[in-house]
Structure formats: structure tokens, C-alpha cells
Amino acid sequence: MTTAETTEIEYETVIGLEIHVQLATNTKMFCSCALSFGEPPNTRTCPVCLGLPGSLPVANAEAIHYGLMMGMALGSELAPRSIFHRKNYFYPDLPKGYQISQYDEPLCLGGRLGDVRIHRVHLEEDAAKLVHVGPSGRLAASDASIVDFNRGGTPLAEIVTEPDLRDATAAAEWLRMLRATLRTLGVSDVNMEEGSLRCDANISIRPVGSTELGTKTELKNMNSFRYIERGIRAEVARQTAILRSGGTVEQETLHFDPRTEAITSLRSKEEAHDYRYFPEPDLTPVAITEAMRDRAAAALPELPLARAERFEKDLGLSADSAHLLAFRTELGDFFEAALGDNGAHAAEPQPLANWVANELVSRLGADADPSESKVQPGALAQLVAMVTAKEVTQGGARQVLDKLVATGGEPQAIVAAEGLGAVGGADELAPIVEAALAANPDVAEKLRGGDMKPIGVIVGHVMRETKGRADGGEITRLVREQLGL
Amino acid sequence: MTDLTALTAKQAVDAVAKGDLDPAELFAAYRAKAAADELNAFTWVADEGATVAADDLRAMPLAGVPLAVKDLFCTEGVPSQSGSRILEGYRPPYTATVVRRLAEAGTTLLAKTNQDEFAMGSSNENSAYGPVLNPWDRTRVPGGSSGGSAAAVASGAAPWALGTDTGGSIRQPAAHTGIVGHKPTYGTVSRYGMIAFASSLDQAGPLTRDVTDAALLYRHMIGHDACDSTSLQHPEEIVLPSAQRLDGIRLGVPEDLTGEGIEPGVLARFEATLTLAQELGATVHRVALPHADYGLSAYYVIAPAEASSNLARFDGVRYGLRVDADDLMSMYTKTRHDGFGAEVKRRIMLGTYALSSGYYDAYYGKAQKVRTKIAEDFTNAFAQVDFVVTPTAPTVPFELGSKTGDPLAMYLNDYFTVPISLAGLPAISIPAGLSEGLPVGFQLAGPAFSENRILDTAYALEQAIGFDATPGRV
Amino acid sequence: MIDREQVLHVARLARLELSEQEVGQIATELSSVLGHIEKIGELSLDDVAPTSHVVEVDNALRPDVPRPCLPREVALANAPAVQDGGFLVPSPQA
Ligand SMILES: [Mg+2]
Numbered sequence A: 001m002t003t004a005e006t007t008e009i010e011y012e013t014v015i016g017l018e019i020h021v022q023l024a025t026n027t028k029m030f031c032s033c034a035l036s037f038g039e040p041p042n043t044r045t046c047p048v049c050l051g052l053p054g055s056l057p058v059a060n061a062e063a064i065h066y067g068l069m070m071g072m073a074l075g076s077e078l079a080p081r082s083i084f085h086r087k088n089y090f091y092p093d094l095p096k097g098y099q100i101s102q103y104d105e106p107l108c109l110g111g112r113l114g115d116v117r118i119h120r121v122h123l124e125e126d127a128a129k130l131v132h133v134g135p136s137g138r139l140a141a142s143d144a145s146i147v148d149f150n151r152g153g154t155p156l157a158e159i160v161t162e163p164d165l166r167d168a169t170a171a172a173e174w175l176r177m178l179r180a181t182l183r184t185l186g187v188s189d190v191n192m193e194e195g196s197l198r199c200d201a202n203i204s205i206r207p208v209g210s211t212e213l214g215t216k217t218e219l220k221n222m223n224s225f226r227y228i229e230r231g232i233r234a235e236v237a238r239q240t241a242i243l244r245s246g247g248t249v250e251q252e253t254l255h256f257d258p259r260t261e262a263i264t265s266l267r268s269k270e271e272a273h274d275y276r277y278f279p280e281p282d283l284t285p286v287a288i289t290e291a292m293r294d295r296a297a298a299a300l301p302e303l304p305l306a307r308a309e310r311f312e313k314d315l316g317l318s319a320d321s322a323h324l325l326a327f328r329t330e331l332g333d334f335f336e337a338a339l340g341d342n343g344a345h346a347a348e349p350q351p352l353a354n355w356v357a358n359e360l361v362s363r364l365g366a367d368a369d370p371s372e373s374k375v376q377p378g379a380l381a382q383l384v385a386m387v388t389a390k391e392v393t394q395g396g397a398r399q400v401l402d403k404l405v406a407t408g409g410e411p412q413a414i415v416a417a418e419g420l421g422a423v424g425g426a427d428e429l430a431p432i433v434e435a436a437l438a439a440n441p442d443v444a445e446k447l448r449g450g451d452m453k454p455i456g457v458i459v460g461h462v463m464r465e466t467k468g469r470a471d472g473g474e475i476t477r478l479v480r481e482q483l484g485l
Numbered sequence B: 001m002t003d004l005t006a007l008t009a010k011q012a013v014d015a016v017a018k019g020d021l022d023p024a025e026l027f028a029a030y031r032a033k034a035a036a037d038e039l040n041a042f043t044w045v046a047d048e049g050a051t052v053a054a055d056d057l058r059a060m061p062l063a064g065v066p067l068a069v070k071d072l073f074c075t076e077g078v079p080s081q082s083g084s085r086i087l088e089g090y091r092p093p094y095t096a097t098v099v100r101r102l103a104e105a106g107t108t109l110l111a112k113t114n115q116d117e118f119a120m121g122s123s124n125e126n127s128a129y130g131p132v133l134n135p136w137d138r139t140r141v142p143g144g145s146s147g148g149s150a151a152a153v154a155s156g157a158a159p160w161a162l163g164t165d166t167g168g169s170i171r172q173p174a175a176h177t178g179i180v181g182h183k184p185t186y187g188t189v190s191r192y193g194m195i196a197f198a199s200s201l202d203q204a205g206p207l208t209r210d211v212t213d214a215a216l217l218y219r220h221m222i223g224h225d226a227c228d229s230t231s232l233q234h235p236e237e238i239v240l241p242s243a244q245r246l247d248g249i250r251l252g253v254p255e256d257l258t259g260e261g262i263e264p265g266v267l268a269r270f271e272a273t274l275t276l277a278q279e280l281g282a283t284v285h286r287v288a289l290p291h292a293d294y295g296l297s298a299y300y301v302i303a304p305a306e307a308s309s310n311l312a313r314f315d316g317v318r319y320g321l322r323v324d325a326d327d328l329m330s331m332y333t334k335t336r337h338d339g340f341g342a343e344v345k346r347r348i349m350l351g352t353y354a355l356s357s358g359y360y361d362a363y364y365g366k367a368q369k370v371r372t373k374i375a376e377d378f379t380n381a382f383a384q385v386d387f388v389v390t391p392t393a394p395t396v397p398f399e400l401g402s403k404t405g406d407p408l409a410m411y412l413n414d415y416f417t418v419p420i421s422l423a424g425l426p427a428i429s430i431p432a433g434l435s436e437g438l439p440v441g442f443q444l445a446g447p448a449f450s451e452n453r454i455l456d457t458a459y460a461l462e463q464a465i466g467f468d469a470t471p472g473r474v
Numbered sequence C: 001m002i003d004r005e006q007v008l009h010v011a012r013l014a015r016l017e018l019s020e021q022e023v024g025q026i027a028t029e030l031s032s033v034l035g036h037i038e039k040i041g042e043l044s045l046d047d048v049a050p051t052s053h054v055v056e057v058d059n060a061l062r063p064d065v066p067r068p069c070l071p072r073e074v075a076l077a078n079a080p081a082v083q084d085g086g087f088l089v090p091s092p093q094a
């Protein structure tokens, strides 16, 4: 950071997110076609989702139900009456020439998740898939695409936040929180790579301290958390450079290329869109009944924020452990399963949390689900309990966990079989310490003289003798005892 | 029996049921007539009749009686082109709910009938497959948009037919061809499989030789359809009409009726019909419909706006015409330029303009409010009278080409029918005699779901009028 | 009241190619029709609720139960151009 730069105006980033979530219903939003998971193209269609003449949409009750669950989970106000609109524009992936969406009367209004306010949540239908195929002999066009309507009409919930995020990391962090919440709700697979969770970011910058918003750009479809962070950083850098060089940011839609980190404009050559929204005459209003409300409320599971609070309050976990386990649903579930397994060995919550969050995750991989590993929750609980009871040392326990991960099994059995049990009581360890001191008279001499530096030599000796199964603290205690310190 | 096609549908049903008539012979007689049609009433005529055995047909309520169906109803494997070049040769993979229901009740698909393109028109001159001629005078239009269905029934080439009515497209051609046309309460007949013109107004209904046939066909058209979110269960079963007298029936005549250029001959037939009604015991009253005069304005915003969106699916991608081009934009614009006729383009432009940013509130928003006021007008009127009556159309059928240059003049044909459509109410047009040797229609509109009363009243009038539905060819 | 430029803009929104002669004709026709429609401007409608449906049906919803889809050959049967089991179109990017 040169002095020249520091004298320049500092800018603050303002980010709002628009998230599209594919709902995990059985059928599409407005027809009875089963949702598609990689079936051959155009094998999941009907007159409605192909937009055939004369066909009519009928809304999927379960999609409304999921929408209400999301609204409740996000603390939104559920509109007593909401309607669908037609968003009119031409594109080959849009069979009717309009998308059925919600406009000025959405299903859910307002709300908040963490410290980001929700603007609205509405329901709509997904577009079909366009595959670019390049030149095709069958067309006059130099360049051709193929449309597959399997995905067309998949139910989407669009979540729009207020511009409450201030940097790329926070945006990605919050999106993880949202994903965990939606996964816990069970309303979507929320898989960014597979497109069931899609995120656009509205990004603007303004001089620190200023309150009005700068001109925003919309960064489209970043399909991983990493890309979102990198994309937002790149766009913020671009806008900053423009403003610093005295230019002005243009309001436009942008695409981020993760490979080249390049940001390109998606603005079509055509005139600015005019979607000509009007109320969809083929659909009637959604008027939420008590029964619909009650059903959605009853379907709400414990959400990550609440779970983290419970871990902290009831189990006395540190804030970090509680948050991590609550928002990595699968880790939290494994942790609670292990905790619940009160066999002979009940594990202490915090040590167990550490072993799950550190040792287990480092062995299974950051995104792995431990319930799919060979490690039984009860086995980990037992191992952690043994550590606490000093029946096995940290080092020994790590070796046991390696085995559990590799082959599964019972910690006690492994300890016995591998002879990893801690060399405990003084009677067993004292002679070995004595031998170590005898074998290193010079070191013993220094220690007697009060210079404790070389005690490591003795500890090392004993560890070698015990194949690392001795407890370092215990060794030091015995050395002091035997040298009368 | 000599000429089987002289029977009304109800007479034919009874004859088949009694075993006096072979449905296959009946179909053959109509097929021959339809194949020989010179009015351009049909876009497709079936080769064979029912696939159902005669004995089974006998047991069915509509006993295999042939049915002509407006082109815009999707019929599986059979051309369904909605009178448009953009759907030339289009054969849908499914059948419209109402056509399926009627087949299940025993009708046999005889033919698809010509119509104004996408049901946009009042003269049937907007069909990509050529105009339909009026069987009463072949130099004149049969009305529209269900002109093919009307001409087919009036000329005896079909016992009865399905049409659709958005702003008058069943009633006005029925009036112009001297037959009965019934536009039901919006929602009582499923729209699933009807190629849409204006979704919030489109409604299917019968075109028949008499009121009894209209009741019989409508009875088997209704019923809630899970595939149409706007479909309703009719609260009443439809019964065949039987009234001889109209004692206690109050007919309401709109105050400013003599307004929009009604021809004297048409007005004379209308007043003669009112006199007959009074002789049957009815009373005639003046009713105020203060906003009816704004009906056409609201209609010509709402219908084109919805149409501009409904017709966006005709893009050359999944079905219908495509004009190849080097780029997508040109493929779209050329396909739609060549595929749509002048009137359809006009209304797409009008509707797109009315919805475009900056104009929505001034046009579509206002029109929807006018719609509310018009519905209120009718609610108030029906607090004082049982039915509102008007001539169906202000004029007798006009000469081919006489109004094609002047859209506005053409739109005025729907002056009496449009307000009722905007309110979603049921109405019927029955023949009220001739003026200058050409048919004149009498329109009877009632509250929502009042079909049984409308049909009964229309039946009593029909008996009193004693109109002969066979065209006296000029 | 509606000029050439507006006609061209609306035609583009509607994806309609218009010949020079059609542009002029439609401009005049739309103007006359819009002139008639202006009639509704006479009414004061501020506190009137708009009607988008004449039927009062709420929650016409569908149970989330799959029904058979169309066989692919049927779905593609009416397509002007087909390739690799899909609908072939000029690329939007081109
Ligand atoms: Mg969206």
C-alpha cells in the first residue's frame, strides 16, 4: 500500500443477493411432469411445460407449501393473498414467451437471516436448458443451439435480500448460512454445482461514510462459493478502478469467468427489456388458509441458528464449535448422534465437538458427511471418553481414529489389539523414568542443578521405550519426584 | 326417413335411442353434406364416424350424433390450426377437455370448422383458410369468429357445433345465420385445450338449430376440470327447457339502446320480440347500464393485451411455421410476420403497446377498473329485472369486404355482446325473424349460472316466434 | 398519436417484422382505435378495484403427484427442426 493510494478516497462495498432455489418437489411448478435428474433430453415434458397451444397451468400445492416454510424460516410476512404475473419476453428456453412469476404481490415479504434482511421470497418456474452446438447443417443460422425442456417448469423460489452485505467473504458466508437453513428445511438440494442453488449479486461501491447507494451492477450465476467470492472481489476492484480514474460505473448485467477472472457484459444488443408484467389470467390467487399455515409451521425443523444457540447454552460448547456444527448440518447430526450414544463411555460435549470438527473432518475431507464414513458415532464417543479418562493418549487416540476411518470397529478393541493403551500408573512408568535418568547422567545432572531445558531428552527416551503411550505430564512429574525437585 | 339431416340433434338422439336410426347412417348423411359444403365452413372433415359400436352409442346420452368443432379446439391427431397460417397442419398430441367430454357423452367428431384467425374477428374474413360465406346470402359474412360453426349448422351440414365466445364470437354469428348461440357463464366450461385468444374472456358454447339442442349440448359440456384453474362446477344440472309462458318474467332493456347505430329493421324485430314476450306474460323495463358504453374500449385493451401474451408462444421453435434465418431475432420476426394475418398483427401490436412500460396504468389498469364497474352495473340491473335483452348485433350480416378497411367499424358489431363478456355472464342469441330477408338475433343475458332460466325463457320465445331455421337462399 | 418510432419499438417487443407499408398502416389504425379507447379516460376510477378474474376461485392447486409425460418422439413431432433429441434453434448468442 503506497502513500499515494492511502490518500485516495476509501470505498465501501454494498452487496445484495438474488438467490434462485430449485424446490425439491415431485413435480413441476405448473404441470404434473416429474422433475428431471439427467434424463435424456425432452423426456420429461407435457403439453403444459412445452407451451403447446391450449394448455393451461395449475399451481403445485407442495411448491406453495415449501414457499410458506421458507417464509416462516426467514421470518417473512406471509401474504394472505398473492397472485402470479406473466413476465413477457422471447427466448428459446421460455416455451410460452412469458415466465409465470410473482411481481407486486409475492408469497412472502420481508424477514431476516442472521444480520441480513430479506426483501421478498416469491415463486416462479425455471427455464429450459439451452445447449450451444455451434454450426449445424440443418439451419441457415451459422450458430445453433438445442433446447431441452426437461428442466423447464421446475419450481423455483427466488429470495431477494436487502443490500446489507459489505464484502465478498461476508456474502459467501451468509450464502452458506442460507444454504444450511434451506437444507435443514428440506425444501431443496441446494447444490450450486448442479444448479439447484443459483446466486446473482447486485454490487455497488460508495465512499466510506456516504449513505446513498452507488450505481449497481448485477453479477450473474456464479456457480460455487469460491466463484462468488472471487467474482465479487473482481467486480469491486473493477468499479473501484473506474471511480478512481474518474469514470462512472454503468448499470449493467455482468458475467464472471472463473478461469480467466474476466468480467464481461451480458447486455444484449436489443433494446432494454420491457417485461410487460400483467396478472396471469390462467391462474387464480393463492389465499393462505389456516390449514396451510399450520401445516407449514408443523413441518419446520430446528434451524441452524437455533441449534447453534442450543449447543452453546445447553451443551456449553464454545461459540465457534456451536456455530460450525450447527451450520454443517451433517457434522452437527453426527455430533449429536455420538453424544446421544451413552454407553459405558459418555463423552464430554466440548472434547467430542473438537474431535468431530478437527480430527474427524481433517481425515474425511472438508465437505464429507461422516455418517457415510466407517466411523460409528458411538465409536468416536467411546474414543473421546477414553482420552478424557487417560486410558489412551492424544497421540494414541489419533492412531485409533486412523484405524476407525480406514476399517471402522471398536476403539477399545483396537487399543487392545494394537497395544495403544496409555502406560498409566507410576508403578509402571517409574522404572522406565529411572532407567532414562540412569542412561543420561549428564542430563540428570543439569536437571538437578535446576536447568529444566534438557528434560525433553528424558521424555523422548521414555516415549521411545513406551512407543509414545506415556503421558508427558506424568513423566515430568516422576522426573521431579525421583530427583527430589 | 328421407333427409336424416332435417332432424334436430335432440330428435336424432331420440331416434337413435329408440332404435329407429342408425348412427352410422346419420354420420354418413352429414359427412356427405359437409364434404359438399360450398360455404368454406370446414377446415377438416372426418373420413369415418364413431369407432364405438352402434349398440353402445345407443346407450350414450348423445347417441353418436355428429358434432362440428371450431378449429381452435385441440383434437388429438386432427388439424387444429385456429384459422392461422402459423399453425398450418398442426396436429396436437392431446384433445381439449370439452371435446373429450362430449365424445364420452356419445358425440362423433364430424369436422373442424373455419374461424377468424385466433378467434379475432366478427366476420370470419380473418381466416388464413379463406372467408366463410353466409348461407342466407353468399355475398355476405356469417359473422365471427365462430362463423364456420354457425354456417355449418345454419346450412344443415352439421346438426350442431362447438364455438367459442370472447366478445360475441358465438352470439353474433348465430344471429347472422339465423340459429341459436349460447355463451355460458365464464368458467363453467373448461378452457383446457382451447387455443387461447383472451384467457379471462374466452368461453366455449353451443351453436344449434334450436334452444333445446343448445341445452342438451351445454348439459354435457360443463363440469369442473382440474386442468383449468379458472373452471367452476355449475351449481345446477342443466335441464331441457319447457316453458310455454313468461308470466312474472321481467325483461330489462338498456336505456341508451337506440345509441350505437342500430338498423331500423333490426330494431323492429327486437321490438316485435318484446311484444311477443309481453303477450306471454313478461314485463318490459328500462335498466341503466351506465358503463356499458365503455365496454368496447375496455374490451379492446384487455383482449389484445392478453392475446399479445398468449400468442407469444408461436415462435417457430416447437411447432408451427418457421421462417429460417441466420439469427434468432430474424427467425422470430420473419416467422411471426409470415405466420400471422393483418388483424392478429394489429391486435398483438395494440396489446403489446397497452402493456408496455409507461402505458399499463393508462390502458390495461383502467380497463380492468371499467370491467369492475360494468360487472357492478349488471349486478344492479339484475336486482330489478330477470334478464337484460338487446339485439345481438346492431346490423344484419354485411357484405364481404365492406368493413375490412375499417377496424373500428368492424369492432362496433360487438357493441351489445362485449359488456356481457367482460362481466363473465351467460347470454343466448335466438333468431328473431328476418330483416331485408336476413336473420336478426335477439340477445338474452342473465346473472351468473342462470343458464336454466335463460334457456327456458329463450325456449318460450322461440315457440312464439316460430322462426324457420332453413335459410331461404337469395 | 402513435408515431412510426413507437410502432417500430412495439413491433420489436412483439417480435414482429413489419414492412414499411405495414408500419404506416398500423400507425394510423392503432391511432384511431386508441382514440376510441381514450373514452375510458372520461371516467374517474381512482378508488375502483381492478378485475382480472370474473370468477372468484382461490387456491385452485394441484397435488404434487407425477403423471406420465409425452414420449419424446411425440414432443418433437411438430418441431420445425430437431437435433440430438432436442429443438434446434439459431443460437441466441450468435
Ligand atoms: Mg427470477
Ligand SMILES: [Zn+2]
Pocket: A028, A031, A032, A033, A044, A045, A046, A047, A048, A049, A050, A153
Ligand atoms: Zn409438463
